[in-house]
Amino acid sequence: MIKKFLALAATALFSLNASAGYIQYDFHTGSDGAGLSGYFIQHDTDQSIAYFDFWLLDPVRDYGQPFYPLGGEGEVLLTDATTHFLSDGPTNFTIADDFGADHFTNLSVSFARNAQGSFVYTAHYDADLFEQEPPMFYSGTLTGIATRGTVDPQLAEYLDSMDGYEYGVPRIVPRYIGPNEVPGEVPEPASIALLALGAAGMLGATRRRSSGR
Structure with missing residues (x-):
């Protein structure tokens, strides 16, 4: 019994260690089925992307395309x-x-963070299909939600064997370009201050009118 328990504990520890160092984000399409579906994985240290595997789905334009590293x-x-x-x-x-x-x-x-703490993605694509006759051109912008997912321990082990990055995914440490919140979701401090000043001014005017009667 003790040996069985130790074996299970060792397996759980191995799985935990195999996924350590990576964070997965899952894409979710909108209610109309448009958006991205799948996931990507980034390092938890420098936020560089290690792997991606998802579909772009645009039913309005009748277009879809998979994205995964390929050479x-x-x-x-x-x-x-x-x-x-x-x-x-x-x-x-x-x-x-x-x-x-x-x-x-x-x-x-x-990506942007909304008031609920979730991440909203905006995906813009331009596709030129030269192999079709006549050639077809598609362009669109899709939105949806991205949530934290669970990294497959076997995939994490594979990425470790590839020095942390799938072929076709060069190590690019992302440049920080400033915060981003979904417009209208979370009032900025300056906006809150202006609202407070406006409310105070209205209250003062009301009191002056009342005292002048």
Whole structure:
């Protein structure tokens, strides 16, 4: 019985250690099915992205495309990374899906924190499909929610064996570009101060009118 308990404890400890050092964020589409679906993984130390695997879904324009690291005749590469969060938050990123004469897609995803503490993503894409006749061009902006997910211990172990980054995901430490909140969700301190001054002014005017009667 004791041996069995120790074996289970060792397995749990291994799984915990295998996922240590990585943070996963899961994408969620909107109620209309539009948005991103899947996940990406970043390091918990410098916030650099290590892996991504998700779909872009745009039913309004009847367009969808997978994004996962790929190299060879065509490339799906992480090309840029920034962040609005100094410590705890998802990294903004840009991915280029370049298959030369067949198609090219550029996708940029940025994140903001809303009043509930969740992360709202905005994904803008431009897709040129040259292999179709006539060529097709798609462009759109999609939004949704991103939440913390659970890193698969086997995937974490694989990333460790790759020095922390999947092929096609170069180590890009994100540049901090300032905080970002969803507009209208959380009043800024300056706005709160102005509202307070306005309320005080209205109260003073009311009292003066009352005393003059």
